[in-house]
Amino acid sequence: MSHDNMSKDTLPESHDSHGTEVAAHGDPFADPGLPAHEPRRTDIDERAAKRAERQVSLLFILSMLSTVGFIASFVIFPIDKIVYIFPIGHVSALNFSLGLTLGVALFCIGAGAVHWARTLMSDHELPAERHAIEADDEVRADVIEQFKTGAAESGFGRRKMIRNTLIGSMALVPLSGVVLLRDLGPLPEDKLEHTGWKEATKAKPIQLINMNTNEPMKPEDIVVGSLSFAKPEGLEEDSHEFQVQIAKDALMLIRIAPEDIKDKESRDKGFEGILAYSKICTHVGCPISLYEQQTHHALCPCHQSTFDLADGARVIFGPAGHPLPQLKITVDEKGYLVxxxxxxxxxxPSYWERSR
Ligand code: FES
Structure with missing residues (x-):
């Protein structure tokens, strides 16, 4: 029978006129109190407690082994080894192994801690009275006492196997971060100073290849106000090193009426008003792709650094610290830009050893 259908006369004494339960003294929100504590198996059976202790320790030991596996992965797997893992597909063996071992190491520490808390630490519920946020000395002393009691009840000092394996797993996990420092090396030496264009000489120039058509470029392909992109001859898009190389070699070509070019040195590096600048922003390396033909300004979309391409690609706005580097170009005997x-x-971007 619902409360709606129940008449006042038929309501039991412990309900008000709306059917709400009330305590004997009339408080509608009487504290039901804590349920009686039910001991867990590990509380009453020392063998079960020992078994739980071994399980917790096993998880911590697994964490230690996984951390050792993480470190070993760095030594065992070459950086370019690809393996097939079902159902993921082809993945880097090194990355897969690092992710798996570090994941297992952290998971086992977490699972061990949870299992320890659920099976072996004290599970007595205690009511906590609300009080002013600032505690007085007496309360603080009480909290410290409770903390000590909790520490004692957790068995951290008494259950030496858990304590020692936990300390071991926690001590080993940071080693994963230490071996990651290996990725900071080797030093780049002069690789940051040169690009794929460094092979070009007057005797053996390198052609500029249009990134869209994959064809060599001629000056007449580039009209005033246009923006084109180029890569060095011989750099094929399906080659292994394409992504690495194009991040340094990408060129931005514009054509400006020679009389509008303010910087003479920049004009001399170009060919009949065609100027070739690096497409890579000197702030943090985004590719520049916006060009305003009226002002000859190139804009980096990442943080709005703006370069005046008619004035040596000088920075006129934004966080970039250097002008865009320029590539000296001319034409070969067949009339192609080189x-x-x-x-x-x-x-x-700038870097610590940049000398110029
Ligand atoms: S990367 Fe170009 S402005 Fe930041």
Whole structure:
């Protein structure tokens, strides 16, 4: 029978006129109190407690082994080894192994701690009275006492196997971070100072290849106000090193009426008003792709650094610290645009050893 259908006369004494339960003294929200504590198996059976202790320790030991496996992965797997893992597909063996071992190491510490808390630590519920946020000395002393009691009840000092394996697993996990430092090396030496254009010489120039058509470029392909992108001859898109190389070699070509080019040195590096600048922003390396033909400004979409391409690609706005490096270009005997050397500056963001 629902309360709606129940008449006042038929309501039991412990309900008000709306059918709400009330305590004997009339409080509608009487504290039901804590349920009686039910001991767990591990509380009453020392063998079960020992078994739980071994399980917790096993998880911590697994964590230690996984951390050792993480470190061993660095030594065992070459960086370019690819393996097939079902159902993921082809993955880097090194990355897969690092992820798996570190995941297992952290998971086992977490699972061991949870299992320890659920089976062996004290599970007595205690009511906590609400009180002012700032505790007085007496309460603080009481909290410290409770903390000590909790520490004693957790068995951290008494259950030496758990304590020692936990300390071992926690001590080993940071080693994973230490071996990651290996990825900071080896030092790049002069790789940051040169690009794929460095092979170009006057005797053996390198052609500029249009990134869209994959064809060599001629000056007449580039009209005033246009923006084109180029890569060095011989850098094929399906080659293994394409992504690495194009991040340094990418060129941005514009054509400006020679009389509008303010910087003479920049004009001399171009060919009949065609100027070739690095496409890589000197702030943090985003590819630049926005060009305003009226002002000759190139804008980096990442943080709005703006370069004046008619004035040596000088920075006129934004966080970039250097002008865009320029590539000296000319034409070969067949009339194709070619480079005869590397950029005049290292491309991309600044770095600590940049000398110029
Ligand atoms: S990367 Fe170009 S402005 Fe930041």
């Amino acid at each position: 480079a005869t050397g590397d950029f005049d500056e290292p491309v991309g």
